[in-house]
Amino acid sequence: MARHPVFSYRFAKIHALYVQKAQRKQRTSEEVDQIICWLTGYDAAGLRQQIEGENDLETFFAEAPRMHPNTALIKGVVCGVRVEEVEDPLMRKIRYLDKLIDELAKGKAMEKILRQ
Template sequence: MTKHKIYTMSVASVYPHYVTKAEKKGRTKTEVDEIIRWLTGYSQEELEAQLEKQTDFETFFAEAPQMNPSRVLIKGVICGVRVEDIQEPTMQEIRYLDKLIDELAKGKSMEKILRQ
């Protein structure tokens, strides 16, 4: 079985789209970074290093220092699929991130986005 194309894409190639999506709705790059750090456990410096290295999504999530245990509270539909029903772990992590960025762009408060 071949891997989905997103696994081999660099996070850095998609990251500007996350930021643009947030900024179009009056949110900030800082909030995007906070979401990514919350989800993965990367520090800001580690996140920037991963982006600079052009790390692919599969490696980015595999090397994440500490995936947030509260991420299982992320529910909803992204790309027509319920994130909580995705069976493949890496794809689920990618879609969790997509869902969090969507929530940011839709104006949700950071407390709700970060499941606090």
């Protein structure tokens, strides 16, 4: 099976796009980072290191300290695809993150986004 091209996208570029999307909807880069850290287990320093290290998405998720145990509660559609039905584990993680950032941009409360 061929490797999906999105896996080689630079996380720093994706992060910048997430921040832009959030800011267009009057949300903050801090909220974006909070979501990313919640999902992946990175702390602020680890997240900065991933951004500055120019790692790709595959490396970013491979080096993540731990995926949050409540990721199974992330459900819904992103780009016409149900995140809970994505078979490839790496693509599912990417879609989880996309879904959470979409929820942020749509004005959802952080408590709900973080499945608390």
